[in-house]
Amino acid sequence: MAKPQIAIVGAGFAGLAAARQLCRLSHQEADIHLFDRNASTTMLPALPDVAGGRLEPARIRADLRKLLKPRIQLHLGTVQSVDPAGKKLSTAEGVFTYDFLVLTCGAVADRRGLKEHQAAAYTLGSLADAERISQDFGAFVQSRSSPQAVVVGGGYTGLELASNLKMRSVRLGRPARVTVLEMKDRILAGLPERIRSYLEAQALRQGLEICTGVKVDSFDGRNVRLSDGSCHEEVFLCWSTGTRRGLPELQGEKQELPDGRIVVDEYLRIPQHPQIFVAGDAAAIHHRDVPLRKAVNFAYYSGQTAGRNILLGLRGRPLQAFRPVDLGWVIPFGSTAAGQVLGIDYLTGRLPLAMHYAMCGYRNFTLGNKLYFAGIAVRSLFGRL
Ligand SMILES: Cc1cc2nc3c(=O)[nH]c(=O)nc-3n(C[C@H](O)[C@H](O)[C@H](O)COP(=O)(O)OP(=O)(O)OC[C@H]3O[C@@H](n4cnc5c(N)ncnc54)[C@H](O)[C@@H]3O)c2cc1C
Structure with missing residues (x-):
């Protein structure tokens, strides 16, 4: 009988943890295939440090071929779509048929709010983004007498990025005006008030400008016009308004959150497609009735659980529920x-x-x-x- 084929889409924290669990299966039990669009994996939480030129990219990147056990077959390329009915996934190279699938494709920067000149705005969702910001912001600051950066989005990524840009410009001897724009009435709106106000005070002390209750009306590639009528000219624009699930497109019935996270059951399966498990940022894992936040530890442990559950399923044993521990x-x-x-x-x-x-x-x-x-x-x- 042919061996079951297990596909994992995404070699981030969740995908690698799933792959490592599945390696406990013997060669006879299944083949393991790991798909990623990049040849390396990234420690995403340190992206702001790379964007701000404080950290070398090599410090947060690792070559997948060196990380993986030989029995995991690595396929480089973007998985475009998944067809649960036919148990097939598609890449530019062709179609792959799986028996079990673990979707661990993470999240991408959400640019949907920016209608025009998207290519001229910077996001911070990947190592390539961070390297681009680092390179271009350095050149931008050096070439202007009064450099100005605008970061749209007053969440934690926007704030960290703004802070890193400010520090970078100071180190380069060209202190930039760095403005954080937030459409809500305050930055870091979801945080407990004491922590929120501590970080806001730090931001102001560092010299960041914070503009709340405003939206971007237009961006022509250089100038940003705001809903209050003001205009920031010749800016380095960073767009940091959250993340959403990107490719692969998942066909068939499923329940999703507005940011595309796929709702899973306690075993991390898609209820409508029990041969597909989802873990990490791609999954909407409800814990005490709310979806877990996107975080490294949840990605790691949910990936591990998804891998273990496939292993248990293949051995005819009961699956284990995912019980997150929030540190x-x-x-x-x-x-x-x-x-x-x-x-x-x-x-x-x-x-x-x-x-x-x-x-x-x-x-x-x-x-x-x-x-x-x-x-x-x-x-x-x-x-x-
Ligand atoms: C700027 C920033 C700062 C953060 N700071 C923190 C922090 O301080 N603490 C914390 O806990 N968390 C932080 N996070 C969140 C944390 O990084 C994520 O929760 C975690 O990386 C999710 O892991 P994952 O495995 O689900 O996805 P990822 O780590 O994003 O990995 C997804 C993988 O899938 C691959 N992939 C995606 N789509 C496809 C496709 N279609 N085909 C093939 N491959 C694909 C990608 O190349 C990637 O390798 C931060 C995130 C960002 C962006």
Whole structure:
């Protein structure tokens, strides 16, 4: 009898964790295929540091071929669509037939709110984005007497990016005017108020300008016109209004959140297509009635559970429900940070910053980069960043 074919789409935290679990299957039990559009994987939480020129891209990137066990077959290319009825997925190279599928394709920057000149705006969803910002912002600042950057979106990614741009311009000796635009009445609106106001105060202290209650009316590739009638001219525009699930297109019936996350059951299966599991940022995993936030640890453990459940299913054993453990979150901001960690609901300063970099090390992919981030964590604890 032919061996079952297991396909994993996306080699990020969730996909790699699923692949590692599935490696516990013997060669006789199944073939494992991992698809990714890139030949490397990325520690996304450190993207703002790369965008701000504080970190070399190599510190957050790892070559997939070196990471994977030989029995995992790597297919490079974008998976365009999945047909659950025919159990097929399509890439530019052709069609692949699977028996089980794990969708771990993460999320992409959501540019839908920007109607014109999308190519002239910068997003921060991938390492290529971060490298582009780093390169172009350096050149932009050097070529202007009064450089100005506008970051649209006052969430944590927008704030971190704005802070990194500001610091970069100061290091280059050309302090830029950096404005954060937010359409709600305050930045970081979803956060607990104490943490929100701490980070807002840090942003103002760093010299960021914060404009709330405004929307972008138009962008002509250079100038941004706002809903209050004002205009920012000759700007470096960054668009940071959240993320959504990108390709592959998933045909057939399913339930999705507005950002495209696919609703799964407690075993991480799509209820309408039980041979498809979804994990990480692509999945809407409800925990205490709300979807889990997009985070590295949830991606890692949900990927692991999806892989384990395929393994259990193939062996005819009962599946295990995914029970997330929330250790908390941290928002790094320059030489400080704020967050809720291990039940402490207000933690600010160097300790959470060190925790953030420690996490970037712990979940990094190569020993060299793990140690490098451990060094950053120690330095940030002692204020030596
Ligand atoms: C700027 C930024 C800062 C963040 N900061 C933090 C933080 O401080 N702490 C935290 O916990 N989380 C943070 N996150 C969120 C965290 O990075 C994600 O939750 C996590 O990466 C999700 O893992 P994943 O495996 O689901 O997806 P990803 O890590 O995004 O991996 C998805 C993989 O799928 C591949 N892929 C996608 N589509 C296709 C396709 N169609 N075909 C083939 N391959 C495909 C991609 O190339 C990628 O390798 C941050 C994210 C960003 C963008």
